[in-house]
Amino acid sequence: MRSRRDWAVLAGWVLALVVLRAARLTEHDPYWQARDGSERLAGTPLSRPDSWSWADPSGVFRPTSPAWNTAVALGHESLGLPGIALVGALGMLAYFAVAVLVARRLSARPLPTLVATALVALLALPMVSPRATIVVEALLLATLALGHALTTAALSRTASTYAAVALSGTVLGWAGAWLHVSWTVLALGLACALPLLALLAGVPRWRLALAATAGLGLAVGSMLGPYRLSVWQLLLDISSASGGQIIEWLSPLTGGLRARWLPVAALCLALAGACALRLWLHCPGSPGSRERARWALEVVLVATSLAAAVAGLVAIRFLGVAALTLLPVLAAELSTATVRWRDVPQRSEAFRHRLTAGYWRPIVTGVLVLLAPLAVITAHSPGRPEPEADLVGDLPRDCRLFATPDAAGAVLLLRPDVKVWVDMRTEVHGGRAYADTRRRLGDLTDVSLPPGTTCAMLPLGTEQVSVEGSSEPWHQRTPLGSMAVWLPGSGA
Structure with missing residues (x-):
């Protein structure tokens, strides 16, 4: 019962964070995205000559997040500006819900998960906002959770199972491609990560083939998005136009950005590196066991996070991906570490008591009770761009x-x-x-x-x-x- 209350406290903290981030949009992309979605609902073609700018020459407008733009537009047409905030809040809640579910799959406990969530929110704050990429991150975690399920779930070794897995992967790849064009790159990486997860888990060959089938479906589905193969040219155009101009595409080593972003880059690298070292030194269970499958999922999550953190030295936007991907592993490792530290007999009774849920439960609950009304007050006129x-x-x-x-x-x-x-x-x-x-x-x-x-x-x-x-x-x-x-x- 207490564990359920602790998960409820975590949910309250997440909800307060989401309300604060959704009510006051720190970036204004959702506004023009809502207009794009409304125009397409009215019958405007997806890719079209730009008609919003008077600059000459103006280019061709190819929305990078068609499905997200449509969702934002539906929110705006239904509720006005608060509808944009609501859709953004649902997107952020989707990420945190999937991240917590994956953390629980890794045997994380609620209060260490709260600590990991707070740390990740601080590191990835610009990405914890109403934007399509936060939902893409939820899809990434959900895909890896699917890969983990393929190694542990009771499945029949039949053609219909392979067909269902292939179809699920294809639909997931297709949906992600409509959500945001960056999914195309992630889908190809995940297509390799799924069989790798099964290989590390030591499962029978037929389960490995099942994971490879899901990965193949994912890759194929990602190429069935709105731009088909021309999505790669669009990605190159975005990178070329944004490089050196937009902050999230700059390196944290850029002058004027070091004080803000170098500590974030260093911490992302340090956390991912520490988790990688821990997983390297500790490989539990026998091949094919549930313990080995959980370890394999953690390895893939940490490898993804570490790769994104390294890429973050080139473009700041990848630091957010690194932190958000690492959240379930941080929650699991903190859960394990607190038990391990608490069980050291040489430590004082007072110190061990401070590592228990009973010590922190009234503190975090009390702070939430005090801060929740502030979140509601701050969220007046949600979605309104000021000034x-x-x-x-x-x-x-x-x-x-x-x-x-x-x-x-x-x-x-x-x-x-x-x-x-x-x-x-x-x-x-x-x-x-x-x-x-x-x-x-x-x-x-x-x-x-x-x-x-x-x-x-x-x-x-x-x-x-x-x-x-x-x-x-x-x-x-x-x-x-x-x-x-x-x-x-x-x-x-």
């Missing part, structure tokens, strides 16, 4: 906007009549457009707008604005929050 929602009313109808790419994303949904210069769709605009935008916003004492701009939404502190090649004065409207609208004319 953009208050500023869009100052924009003239059909004006051509110059703004930060993130702010432009919110405007695309809130004011569909307004065309933007660039937004966060990197593959549409290309790296040069982002470099040009950053150059123009580099000196707020005198911001030079691109020719053709008729309205601007600029950071607070902007002193003077003019269109390149024009002497017409611009005036600032009443600033709100961290931004203000600028319009041509003296404003008298």
Whole structure:
């Protein structure tokens, strides 16, 4: 009974975290994603010439997360801006639910799982947000859990079993490809990881063949997504346009980012490395046993996390993947370690008591009771982009906007009549457009707008604005929050 209450406390902590992260969107991609989903529900083709930007030339818009965009659009059409927050919250809850279920499969206990969850949330905070990639991470963990089930579940050695596993893998690969294009890369890795998991578990050859069949279905299904084989060109276009321009595509070794991201990279590498060393030194059970199968699942999870952490030295976005993938293993290892430390007879009784659930249960429960109302209070007007929602009313109808790419994303949904210069769709605009935008916003004492701009939404502190090649004065409207609208004319 106490264990059930502890899992309920963990669920409460996760729910509070999800509410806080979903109610205030730190990035504005979900807004333009909602608009894309709504347009496609109305019959607009998936891949189409961009019509949201007035920059010339504008590129071809190929949504990277079609199914997610549709889900966000349905939330927005049903509940307005809170619907976007709700869909985002469900996406995050899906990840944490799958991660906890995998942790329990690895024999993790609730309070060590809470510690692991808090640590991972801190390391991967930008990814713990309403975005398709958090659901992709849930699919990754669910796929590996499926691979583990193929090594332990009571299955018949029949053709129908192989057919069902192949179909399940194909459907999973297809669904992931519609969820986000990055799944295509992960699916190929998982296609190799599933038979590797079975091989490490020491199961009979027919189970190994079953895992290989699931992996093959996964790889085939991932190629049946919206872009088929051309998805690889889209991935290259995204990488090329984002590299050197978008923070999550920069290295943590980049100047100005080291203080924030190098400790995260070091900790991800250290945690994954420590877990890998522990698994190397301790291989339990005999081949084919449940203990060996759990160990094999941990090995594959740690290997995936370690590979992502190494890739994170090139692009920050992979550090989040490393931390999120490692959560079930951290929970399991912390559960084992606390029991091991508590059983050392040389340790004092007081120290051993502090490693029991009975010591921490009232503490974490009490803190949750105090913090839960704060989460609810903070989550007023969920999904509302601030300050953009208050500023869009100052924009003239059909004006051509110059703004930060993130702010432009919110405007695309809130004011569909307004065309933007660039937004966060990197593959549409290309790296040069982002470099040009950053150059123009580099000196707020005198911001030079691109020719053709008729309205601007600029950071607070902007002193003077003019269109390149024009002497017409611009005036600032009443600033709100961290931004203000600028319009041509003296404003008298």
